[in-house]
Amino acid sequence: MKIGIVGSGYVGTTIAACFADLGHDVMNVDVDEAVVTKLNDGAAPISEPDLDDLLGRYAGESLFATTEYEDLVDFRPEVIFLALPTPSNDDGSIDTSTIEAGAEALGGVLADIEGYPTVVVKSTVVPGTTENVIGPALELESGGRIGVDFGLAVNPEFLREGSAVSDFTDPDKLVFGTDDDDRAREALESVYAPLLDDDDDVPVVETGLREAEIIKYANNAFLAAKVSLINELGNICKEYGVDAYEVADAIGLDDRIGEQFLRSGVGWGGSCFPKDVNAIVAAAREQGYDPELLQAAIDVNDRQPQRMLDLMDDHVDVEGKRVAVLGLAFKPGTDDVRNSRAIPIIEGLQERGADVIAYDPNPAARDNMAKHFPDVEYLASPSPTLSGAHAALIVTDWPEFGELDREFDLMSNSVVIDGRRIVERREGITYEGLTW
Ligand SMILES: NC(=O)c1ccc[n+]([C@@H]2O[C@H](COP(=O)([O-])OP(=O)(O)OC[C@H]3O[C@@H](n4cnc5c(N)ncnc54)[C@H](O)[C@@H]3O)[C@@H](O)[C@H]2O)c1
Ligand SMILES: O=c1ccn([C@@H]2O[C@H](COP(=O)(O)OP(=O)(O)O[C@H]3O[C@H](CO)[C@@H](O)[C@H](O)[C@H]3O)[C@@H](O)[C@H]2O)c(=O)[nH]1
Missing domain, CATH: 3.40.50.720 (NAD(P)-binding Rossmann-like Domain)
Known part of the structure; x- marks a missing residue:
């Protein structure tokens, strides 16, 4: 054909x-x-x-x-x-x-x-x-x-x-x-x-045509809201010192909930969820319906990067200090940085006067992020990125970040804020998970 x-x-x-x-x-x-x-x-x-x-x-x-x-x-x-x-x-x-x-x-x-x-x-x-x-x-x-x-x-x-x-x-x-x-x-x-x-x-x-169009939005809105819901629950878990991942594993065993899309953390980004949830919210309002739950899903998502920065602030004042950002692509396996959670994280760090050093395993993701933030230093491996840093913020769950260990010893002050539950918690680093 x-x-x-x-x-x-x-x-x-x-x-x-x-x-x-x-x-x-x-x-x-x-x-x-x-x-x-x-x-x-x-x-x-x-x-x-x-x-x-x-x-x-x-x-x-x-x-x-x-x-x-x-x-x-x-x-x-x-x-x-x-x-x-x-x-x-x-x-x-x-x-x-x-x-x-x-x-x-x-x-x-x-x-x-x-x-x-x-x-x-x-x-x-x-x-x-x-x-x-x-x-x-x-x-x-x-x-x-x-x-x-x-x-x-x-x-x-x-x-x-x-x-x-x-x-x-x-x-x-x-x-x-x-x-x-x-x-x-x-x-x-x-x-x-x-x-x-x-x-x-x-x-x-x-x-029909309209049905097919809305099925796509319903699919994305449902998944994005599911992640926002586990993020909201995760934020509550953190208040009680409970590991949200243990809770997610348990609730995911219920077939009606399902185990996928229960990874809490710094939230959803990319070229689809943010634009599509916003578009269906705007379209619904145009029809005269106010979709409060979907708006709340967006609001929870927008707050997660701020929560990550607040956790960092609890441990270190980064003004004038070197801070490492690990993960620039909005998810692993891509070079796409559209609406990546790394964007509000880097903005927040720059507002605090930090000297941002960034690494992503995908060189094209580094190049793409350099178009947003030309003043950030992009390095080609984790060790020099972490070296001398006062805090490390993990924004994307690239599997290779799970292998990092002694590299954190190169930091001046080993404060690690993990937004994706990918780094191993261990002695010698001050580790904070976003929802665990
Ligand atoms: N990216 C995804 O994972 C994904 C998944 C499912 C659905 N979608 C949807 O698919 C659509 C496309 O998304 P994408 O991420 O592939 O877009 P994209 O931005 O990656 O690519 C769009 C391409 O269209 C080209 N283009 C722009 N104007 C053109 C024109 N007038 N004539 C010919 N080519 C033109 C651009 O040069 C670019 O190469 C969007 O509606 C998106 O929501 C995307
Ligand atoms: O448990 C989870 C799952 C995903 N995410 C985040 O959600 C975002 C989206 O991830 P994912 O859905 O895996 O990637 P996309 O390529 O954005 O795919 C979504 O958007 C596409 C474009 O519409 C659709 O085609 C797909 O079905 C839909 O999953 C990323 O930032 C992930 O980090 C989480 O935070 N926790």
Whole structure:
């Protein structure tokens, strides 16, 4: 099958490589020439396990990238995914301008693509966006009609960064929103057929466009709120000197709660949870409903970095002193620093007049954070980062931080504030866990 993909970031690149691996022919369109060159060279524009390997296998064979939407005409894709960013406006609401621009550009070539191409919204968009923004842009620019000349569907993506390829290949579910357009549904079934043939246990949810859109937000809002809830409970545990992880292990044994997403600490970051929870809160308010619980989940999350800094303040005044920050990516296995908890932590340290030295095992994460904080010193290994520091703040649960031991002896004052329960508590260091 021939598949077009508009946007080649974390999602567009991952699905391109995985679709090629399922045996499809893929063409990616991205406005960024550097991204397109990388893809055609068989290298991922972002850092994600297994991605370079897949791209190396398929680039130039069954996977091509271009900056020109026009190239889709000769390629003749049966399905075209929109994997464009849907960032936040200043008030937290969704900014649909990029996806609208992408739909307009695609609309400009859609009429010339043979057959009944189905446009599939892969991006996370608030309910109604596909019907009210993307569909009209496609119709206006192409002069065609949805359901007559081309199909329109929503197929949200649930992959996590750091495990994107394996999440995509082994999904918990697939959601096909098609509003009863049989041709669009069949097109999606053909796209995923090789994956479903391999694993016929994957549930497929066939639903409407709005339903598919909101399922994605409900999924993320539920998970983010679950982490905020365990953080709130963890903060209470800490007040009683109780280990929140012991409590989480116990409650996770209840099938109705489940053991996943119960790791309390400095909170959730990344390119999805913060923007998506804020977007659905703003969208709900626009509909006249005030989602107090989701707002509380955001508030608890925003407070966790401050709690981490307060714990540090209890042990050391860092003004004019060297402080080590370990972990810059928002989670292990990625170079993505968007909304990383390290950002409010570094801001808080700089407000206190500390001299911040930072380390992340992923060099690209260090480079990405340097764009936010050019005045921080970034080092390539933990020992020189910790050396002479008066406090160390652990912000990301990279497994290698669990191996650190004697490196803490290099500190001037071994105050270790662990925001992710990854460092071993031991004699000789002043150790504080955020919720334990
Ligand atoms: N990152 C994730 O883990 C993840 C997971 C599931 C869903 N999502 C959703 O998927 C969408 C894409 O997210 P992402 O993280 O892959 O974005 P991203 O920022 O990593 O990548 C977006 C890409 O789109 C390109 N682009 C921008 N404007 C364009 C245009 N007009 N035409 C063509 N290309 C254009 C950019 O150059 C960039 O390469 C968002 O809605 C996001 O919420 C993301
Ligand atoms: O028990 C936990 C689990 C996660 N986190 C934090 O939550 C954030 C998000 O982590 P995770 O969900 O693993 O990564 P993402 O790549 O942001 O994936 C989320 O966001 C994606 C984009 O929408 C969705 O596709 C995924 O299903 C959803 O899990 C990170 O800061 C984690 O450190 C915790 O603090 N405690």
